[in-house]
Amino acid sequence: MSHQQVKGGADQARTDQSRSNQIPSVKVAIIGTGFSGLCMGIKLLEAGIDSFVLLEKKTDIGGTWRDNTYPGCACDVQSHLYSYSFEGNPEWSKVFSGWKEIQDYTNHCATKYGLRKYVHSGFEVASAIFDEHLGEWTLTSRDGQQVRAQTFVMGTGPLHVPAKPNIPGLESFKGEVFHSAEWNHDFDMKGKRVASIGTGGSAIQYVPEIAPDVDQLYVYQRTAAWVLPRNERAYTGVEKWLFRNAPGVRKLYRSMLYWMNESRLLPILNPTVASVFSKVAKLHIRKYIKDPELRAKLTPDYTIGCKRILISNKYLPTFNRSNVELITDGIQEVGEDHIVTRDGKKRDIDAIILGTGFQADPRNYLKDFVIQGRDGKTLLDEWKEGAEAYFGMTVKGFPNMFQLVGPNTGLGHNSVIFMIESQVHYVIECLKKMKTKNAQTMEVKPEIQTQFNEWIQNGLKNTVWSSGCASWYIQDNGKNFTIWPGSTWRYRLKTRSVPETSFVWKSLSQLPEKIIEEGAVKADASDTPLAAAQ
Numbered sequence: 001m002s003h004q005q006v007k008g009g010a011d012q013a014r015t016d017q018s019r020s021n022q023i024p025s026v027k028v029a030i031i032g033t034g035f036s037g038l039c040m041g042i043k044l045l046e047a048g049i050d051s052f053v054l055l056e057k058k059t060d061i062g063g064t065w066r067d068n069t070y071p072g073c074a075c076d077v078q079s080h081l082y083s084y085s086f087e088g089n090p091e092w093s094k095v096f097s098g099w100k101e102i103q104d105y106t107n108h109c110a111t112k113y114g115l116r117k118y119v120h121s122g123f124e125v126a127s128a129i130f131d132e133h134l135g136e137w138t139l140t141s142r143d144g145q146q147v148r149a150q151t152f153v154m155g156t157g158p159l160h161v162p163a164k165p166n167i168p169g170l171e172s173f174k175g176e177v178f179h180s181a182e183w184n185h186d187f188d189m190k191g192k193r194v195a196s197i198g199t200g201g202s203a204i205q206y207v208p209e210i211a212p213d214v215d216q217l218y219v220y221q222r223t224a225a226w227v228l229p230r231n232e233r234a235y236t237g238v239e240k241w242l243f244r245n246a247p248g249v250r251k252l253y254r255s256m257l258y259w260m261n262e263s264r265l266l267p268i269l270n271p272t273v274a275s276v277f278s279k280v281a282k283l284h285i286r287k288y289i290k291d292p293e294l295r296a297k298l299t300p301d302y303t304i305g306c307k308r309i310l311i312s313n314k315y316l317p318t319f320n321r322s323n324v325e326l327i328t329d330g331i332q333e334v335g336e337d338h339i340v341t342r343d344g345k346k347r348d349i350d351a352i353i354l355g356t357g358f359q360a361d362p363r364n365y366l367k368d369f370v371i372q373g374r375d376g377k378t379l380l381d382e383w384k385e386g387a388e389a390y391f392g393m394t395v396k397g398f399p400n401m402f403q404l405v406g407p408n409t410g411l412g413h414n415s416v417i418f419m420i421e422s423q424v425h426y427v428i429e430c431l432k433k434m435k436t437k438n439a440q441t442m443e444v445k446p447e448i449q450t451q452f453n454e455w456i457q458n459g460l461k462n463t464v465w466s467s468g469c470a471s472w473y474i475q476d477n478g479k480n481f482t483i484w485p486g487s488t489w490r491y492r493l494k495t496r497s498v499p500e501t502s503f504v505w506k507s508l509s510q511l512p513e514k515i516i517e518e519g520a521v522k523a524d525a526s527d528t529p530l531a532a533a534q
Contacts, residue, residue: 028052028431029139029149031125034063035417036404037155038106039084039424042113047428053147054115055139057124061110063157065103070183070202071209073099076230076311080243080250081257081415084109088250090243094234120145127370128152130399135440135511137400150440153427154403158410158482159358161365165197169334176351180206181358191215192350195339197331199225201310203355207324208314217324218339218347220331223307223470224300226281230311264413265487267464268305274464278304288316297328305412305464307471360472360482362387362407373398374443386479388453390444390502391495393423399441399506402427408456409491410473410482412465418488426495433498439505448502459485 027049030037033056044052060066075082079092082102087109093101110116126142137152162179170177178184180202193216196203203219204227211217235243243250267274281304289295298316300307319326329341340346359365363383371379374397382397389395392409393402404423405416434442460466460480465473473482484491 025136025148025150026051026053027149028151028153029137029147030054030153030155031139032056032063032155032157033061033106033110033119034065034155034157034160035084035106036157036420036424037063037153038109038113038115039417039420040153040155040404040427041115041118042084042086042109043424043428045113045115047432049431052118053149054119055123055125055141055147056119056121059121061119062103062106064159065099065106067160068099068181068183068202069185070180070206072205072314073202074205075099075102076201077261077415077417078257080254081261082417084417085254085421087112088243088247088254090240090247090250092235092240094232096230096232120147125369127372128401129370129372130374130401132374132399133512135399135506135508151400151402151427151431154401154406156365157405158360158362158365161359162354163357163359163364164354165356167197167331167334170352172336173334173349173352174336175349177354179354179356187351189213189351193348194218194351194353195220195347195349196353196355198222198355198357200355200357201308202357204310204312204315206353206355208312208318211318211321211324215323217321218327218349219319219324220327220339221297222328222330224298225307225310226278226300226304227284227298227310227312227315228281229284230313232313258414258418261414262487262489268413269463269486271303271462271464271467274304285316289319294319294326297326302469303464303467306467306469307473308412357472361475362481363475371398371401373401386475386477387481388449388456390449390452391423391426391491392484393426394444394449394503396444396446396449399443402430407481408453409484411488412473412483414488419484419491422488422492422495426498429496429498433500434505437500437505438507440508440511441506442503443506444503456485 028044028051030040030052033054037054038061041052041054044050058066074096076096078095079089079097079101083089083105089105110119123141123145125139127140129138130136131138135150137149138146139149139152140146162181164179176184176187189210190213192214194210194214195218196207197220199219199221204225207217207219243253267277282299285295285298289298298319318324327341329343329345332340332342334352338346338348363380366379373379377397379395379398382395387407389403389407392406393404395401404420409419409423410416411419430442457479460483463485465480465483474480
């Protein structure tokens with residue numbers, strides 16, 4: 001018997017013994033059941049891989065569109081584009097559909113593609129630990145459930161942990177307080193004095209909806225946002241008939257929307273061109289706001305596109321209402337029943353709505369989630385100076401781990417679903433390559449990741465994102481960790497295949513040895529909630 005055969009037999013015995021001490025094992029574990037996680041599951045099944053689980057912390061699927069149910073909540077990307085290319089929906093009611101319609105769509109996809117039996121709800125992942133001896137990940141929930149997986153995919157998305165402001169005295173407020181992503185539908189706003197803190201993508205949607213109901217609405221604005229008109233309308237019966245009975249028409253329409261949105265990249269990459277668009281946006285403000293002083297407060301002083309551009313036909317006119325006041329002085333403190341601004345003015349308040357967005361920096365939204373790769377190093381250690389990855393998906397030191405909509409793959413001009421589908425395709429190609437090469441692990445080379453991110457940051461220079469404003473795209477040291485600095489079709493072309501030389505591939509026999517202690521107690525995996533995943 002050769003040395004290699006002996007070593008191979010020892011490796012297999014070591015693996016079998018170690019696995020017998022563990023809970024159920026699958027090929028792929030996916031965290032999250034929003035658009036990313038569901039797409040990953042659908043394409044795994046399409047590739048003939050059914051050994052996977054979808055781990056969901058809540059009781060239902062849907063991600064963002066399950067959580068955000070505030071009045072007026074809708075997507076700012078056209079519905080026919082903010083949906084899977086392989087699962088068109090001819091029944092969208094209007095150009096920009098609301099959260100309920102989008103949530104219904106994700107539920108439809110989960111049912112149609114048979115994903116529900118792979119979903120394990122109530123599994124909030126507390127840690128993901130890589131075992132470099134087995135080349136597998138162990139994912140543990142906050143209540144102690146576990147699952148092992150060769151490959152670990154994060155489909156959590158960057159916008160799911162609410163950002164709540166640190167305002168002096170906020171905790172002492174005796175009235176109603178809630179974040180827009182945690183909307184209290186039981187609270188009756190009629191006749192109430194309501195303070196809305198923040199003027200971002202959520203606030204511009206709910207502010208016009210609640211203004212007619214409340215007695216007084218105070219909108220606290222830190223920075224004005226560029227607001228452009230929204231081409232909002234319902235689809236006609238004829239249009240939906242065509243979408244339903246002539247799929248080619250629907251696909252052509254989707255393609256038109258894609259290229260129309262992609263054309264928005266030109267002013268984003270060229271601040272000089274962006275200045276022309278800012279003039280259009282100023283006309284939009286002037287159309288609705290006649291008071292010069294109010295108009296000045298609602299007009300940004302930074303290059304359009306540097307922060308997220310908002311689209312609405314309802315937001316600006318809301319400030320013409322007698323019961324709506326825009327406040328720009330900044331909050332000094334919150335009392336039991338009031339808010340005091342820095343100019344010393346006190347306003348009595350019954351309720352506070354936090355329209356303050358989300359923890360977009362992975363170092364914040366992953367701070368309570370331990371991800372440990374090779375050599376005991378955590379992802380937060382690796383990202384101490386800022387989040388970065390190779391094509392936003394793989395990170396050196398973390399074999400077999402992929403992140404969907406990871407660092408520098410967010411967009412400011414088009415549908416993120418396009419990026420998700422590109423990334424899911426890439427992950428599938430990686431899994432196929434691992435099987436072909438008989439590799440247990442794959443890991444991006446450090447120098448490849450460094451070169452790629454230098455290219456990313458160079459590409460962000462001289463764009464509107466680096467024109468000087470502070471935004472959630474950029475971390476404290478000025479590094480943009482969020483945006484993809486180019487066209488989406490370029491990203492797709494770059495992720496159609498996996499460059500073998502960019503990764504280190506290891507078979508099971510090449511992994512480090514692990515001594516198995518005699519008398520180890522074997523766990524009965526059939527007793528665990530995830531036994532069905534075997």
